[in-house]
Amino acid sequence: MAHFNRESNNAILLAGILALVVGVGVARFVFTSLLPAMLEDSINIAFAGVLASINYFGYLSGSVFSIFIKDIYTKVKYFRLGLVLCVICSFVLGITENDIVWVIARFLAGFGAAMALVVGSAIVMLKLQSTNKTKAMGIHFSGLGFSIVITDLVMRGVFSYGGDWKDAWLILAILGGFFSCYSAYILRFEKQPTNDVIKHKFDKSLFSPMVIILILAYFTEGVGMVVQSTFLPDIVNSLDGLSGYGGWVWLVAGIAGIPSCIIWMRLAHRFGSINIMMIAMLLQIIGILIPIFSNNIIMNLISGILFGATFIGLVALFMNFGGQLSKKNPVFIMGALTAAYGVGQIIAPLYSVALIEQFQTYNHALYLTAFIVACGILLLTYAKFNLKEATLCMQ
Template sequence: MDLLNRNSNAAIILAGILSIIVGMGVARFVFTSLLPPMLENYLTITFAGVLASINYIGYLSGSIFATLIKDINTKVKYFRIGVVLCIVTTVVLGLSSNDAVWAISRVVAGFGSAMILVVGSAIVMTKLKIENKTKAMGIHFSGIGFSIFVTDLIKRAVLYNGGTWQEAWVVLAIFGIFAGAYSLYILSFDKEIRQNVVKHKFDKSLFSIFVIFLIIAYFTEGVGFVVQGTFLPDIINSLEGLKGYGSLTWTLVGLAGIPSCIIWMTLAHKYGSLNIIIIAMLVQIVGILISALTSNVYLNLFSGILYGGTFVGLVALFMNLGGKLAGKNPVILMGALTTAYGIGQVSAPLYSIKLVDMYSSYSQALYVTAGIVFVGVVLLFIAKRFATKEQKSM
């Protein structure tokens, strides 16, 4: 197993996972992990919510932009740009305390994250020399769980040894340089690839009633993902008797996220994507409501497992189903799904900080979030009535 061979499947998958740790962990999720210490002496909960929202705006714009890049050589170029942006914007957070600089760095980091996850995943899929790539891509997307777990361990090591959250950002950026360098080396091509890019016309017939319901349901999942994805450690720490447990809960999110993609995708293959998406969203609703209904330590730690165990899998389930529904023209439908999810991501932190400000508690924001995700579940049940037999079995 030659991990320095650019054409080795093992090296390609490792490079893909490491790139996700940089793009999703260092540039996005560790912000949530570092939120409690940052709230103590720098951020307010309102500004934290605004920063999360504009980070998702950057990610949304990057995701849409990514669907327009057809040429694989151009994808490699933007993937490289994404890695550099994620590392540079992380250093900025450790060295600056200027609000405007933080705001700009978070939106740029969001764009960089999209280049790594969306464009980088396309490069991984192109490079893999395997006939059936579904299982390999499931392993690749386990990088989202690893991104939470690994960056949380790095943050813990810095703070445990007396470091500050500013120093944690710098150490994370240094880690990002090494992980990113390996990914950049492996996820490139020895020579430019000549490609005949097939141009598909916009096909309005793709947007059936079933697909429209699916897109709206994915918007509600964007909302369901982001509230805990932004505030979970602080939500747990704010509960009576649970101060200090937020960090452990976030570690469990990462651990649960690592195998979740493979498990949910396996179930979808057996029982149909639509049925499994509904089950996963119902499980997620339970996880969201736990922290609003009880301060029991074990149940709240379990809420982290339910969150980590659903959100990664739901992204893979929706995207995989969208790709199957679109057939030879996946870019349009995947772009529409990603846009809907992104709008949910951008809006959720904004209503959350308003409700926290009004009630001095996260409970109301969690109730609203759970309600919105439940609307998504109801829409999917209605969508089943409009689905063909083939669509139900996908």
């Protein structure tokens, strides 16, 4: 069967997408879908912010760790470990409400998510037999959109049959286990003699001015995505007349994200990655600011669409551009980029919770977030007009 052929591009891309559903959906984004129900039943907004930051701290730790994984077989080993952690830690949230256990589980799930996204994406990039990996990786990163949609629909199914958020965690963990088995089977390499194993050394020369600016800009994008990816349903539910609509806005964000990677990557191939990154970040700022100025459901659905279409596309754009700059060792710069992204994700929920508790509204957190993303656009503008690498043409 073609879907079980480890060398088939279709199988490789399907395995990569399912790995993202497990690592990014089950281990991370479904927390956003379930947050309103958990806020009503078990936790407060402050602890929710702590759990989000802890998860992103685990993600940051995994991202930094991934930079130092030298050979491809070790990458595969930690990729599989990551999938196992994502499944087990999600299962744990369905069987206990112990705060300490939750903190540990969210940290380990974050580490596992980094293995699934950073290391998994590098494995996919290396395994693909394609002359145009830019477009192929756009298909792979569509898994970020699927990760929101699939986990959100499963959650809705559980709720519609009388289950609660605990049942949702358990069902999602079981589903994640099945997906993980397929991804682990496909995303591997045939063993070579020890002397033939390619090892990637830590190469400081890869940190060119362009890469450093890319890392700083991706930090601002980490801030830009995490406020909405953590609180979007609750932000919408808090608006006058929109209570109960937050989950639909989140689902729309996921649906918008599915084709966005392919579209953004094709635009980048035609008009240049830096230009398209700047446009996507500008659109993201508009989406961030909409809930401040409007409680109209259509406008807030547009906010969700802009969020899903831009943050998922930007992950693909930054990761692919970084992978191209790093040439033979994509996990190296991918890991450095994701580490910076992770720092932004740790900081943003903490300042958001502080501002929410101080002013009893999300507005100030959204203003600050939009400002930080705007700083990222300025960094990319500098790179565009001052650095030759910014004109790199990715084939």
